[in-house]
Amino acid sequence: MPGQPPQPPQPPQPPQPSLHDFATWAPVLRLLRAAPAERPAAPGGQVSGRIGLFGWSLRLSRPGPRPGQAAQLEDTQDEFDAVRRVQEALTDAGTDDMAFVAEIGPEGRTVLHLIGRSPAVTPGLGGPHPGALVLVEDAVPEPWRRLPDPVPDARPHPSADPALLERTLRERLPGAVGATEAELAGAEARLGVPLPGELRALYRVTRARWEDWVDPEDGYAAAGCELFPLDELYVAEAATRRADWRFAAKDAVVTPPDAAVQGLVGSPGWIVFGDNGGGDRIAVDLTPGPCGHLGQIIMIGHADHTGADLLADSLTDLVVNLPEDVRRSGATGHLPPAVAYVNHRGVAGVEEAAHPDLEVLSIGVVEEGRRFGLAAVTGLSRLRTLSAYPDTLADPLEIAKLTGLEFLELGPEDWRVLLDASAVPRGLAAAAVEVHGSRPPLPVVALANEILALWNRPLIPVTVLEGELGQ
Structure with a gap:
């Protein structure tokens, strides 16, 4: 443009580190080689680890804080800088993490094995060893395939009273903005199930949107849990409760004859409408156990893979009485x-x-x-x-x-x-x-690939790089 001075030429930008360049990994490998001699990272040995976008597992000992001081960032700056270089390369490569094994010779000559990801293998637990091998596409463990037993005789608890529930909430939440019938119908269409009467009564009083609250604690104080907005209700089917095959395959769905709640992973009859503030979901249960009630309120533990706990006999019971104790729904007899x-x-x-x-x-x-x-x-x-x-x-x-x-x-x-x-x-x-102990990862990866090959599943890729770390 006329009148503007010419712009000085920009200096060339250094190339971004590539995940499959030895130089990208060299700073990490130098730190591992310099680890205490009693560790496997000693010169001439083999080192391994895993680096991901959100964390890493490396055999490094960090220095303790100086007397009278807290730990300082500069004490571990070399580690963070070395890892960040690999993380930038991971981002550019479009992958979350990478395991590695390096054989470091006494003079610094290094053979680096990068262990990639197979879509048929779940990540290992922190280290370089592979996790579960999924041999059949999209297969899930048996508990995740289990549907609820039919409950044709289940009835609501006598405490269920949509009118009382609505009056109680209106007293506790004066001026709350309720959902319209059209919004309630839209939620039902999205979920694919009709909302039970008590849940409709709750959302007729309040949509539970963040912007509607005068105080963020209003919803918890009124209903005994953190209410989800109407458009965030969801059905807690099994697919919403994720678990690695190695753990999920060791679970079992058991519903004793005296149970109030079926011991399922998830159910098309569990409608989640809230949270206890600690990650446990609160749901209306339309597929209760043999001794449960239709529409009872359950709590789905975030640390559990199966089952749920009975929280209240009805949504009215939960709101009116605000119970503090969770009643366990397991067996009382021997099974x-x-x-x-x-x-x-x-x-x-x-x-x-x-x-x-x-x-x-x-x-x-x-x-x-x-x-x-x-x-x-x-x-x-x-x-x-x-x-x-x-x-x-x-x-x-x-x-x-x-x-x-x-x-x-x-x-x-x-x-x-x-x-x-x-x-x-x-x-x-x-x-x-x-795998237990410090078993070398590469033979385990090779063994895993043999198993995957029997089912014609994608193998774990291993890329070999060579380079010098110097003396």
Whole structure:
């Protein structure tokens, strides 16, 4: 443009670090090599770890604070700078995290193995080892496939009273902005289920939108929980309660005959309308247990995978009485266990765990050197999960007789026996390699890829880079 001085040329910008450039990882590797000699990071050894966008797992010891001072950022600035360089490369590559293994020679010559992500493998627990191997596309554990039992005789509790509920809320929330009939109908259409009368009464009084509250605590004080706005109601089906295969496969859905709430992962009859302020969801239950009531109020624990707790007999009960105690909905009588743990604190042996209702068998260490046979559980039609701590099975080939397994978790040596004998159960939907101690990650990755290949699933990619770290 006339009258403007010419702009000076801009200096060239340094190229962004690439995830597959050795230089991107070199600062991290130098820090690991310099770790104390008693660690595996000593020169000439092998180091491993994982770096993600929101955290990292590295074998580094951080210096303690100076006497009389809190820890200072500059004390760990080198670590943060080195990790940030990798995180920038992760962002550019469009991936969340990357595990790695590096073999560092005495003179600094380094072979770096980058362990990528397979869509068929869940992330490992912090370290470089793979997580669960999902062998069947979109497969979920059996508890996540379980639908509620029918409850044709369920009735609302006598305390349910939409008119009383509405009067109580209007007294507590004068001037609140309620939802229109059109908005209520829109919520029903979105959810795919009609709203029960009590829930409609609540939202006729207040839409529970943030901008409608005079005080953010008004909703909690009036209803005994943090109310969700009408357009944030949702149905707590199983898919809303996520869990890794390695943990979810060891759960079981059990509903005792005296339970108020079915022991489900989720239900098309659980309509979530609030929160207790700690991440536990509050819901109306339209599929109650054998001793429950239609429309009872339950609390779905954020730390649990199955079941929910009875909070109130009705929404009117919750609002009018504002109960403080959660009533547990579990069994009051004895039930044969669907899940058995054979270990020091659990069941003494496989024979004691065997029962027609057994679904999950997890074998740990009872006494050193003791190994367990599986003959007692062969033929149990409901057994779907077997997890065995390394070196606890007398004969891994007995697993081939467990034809109903959908999840299998074994140590590397037991997997090796099954693979070499072509005896891996082909009915599996998912699997895992159980690793303990500081086992080298690359052989475990190779073993996982052998298992994935049997189902033609995407393998875990490993990229090899070489470089010099100097003296």
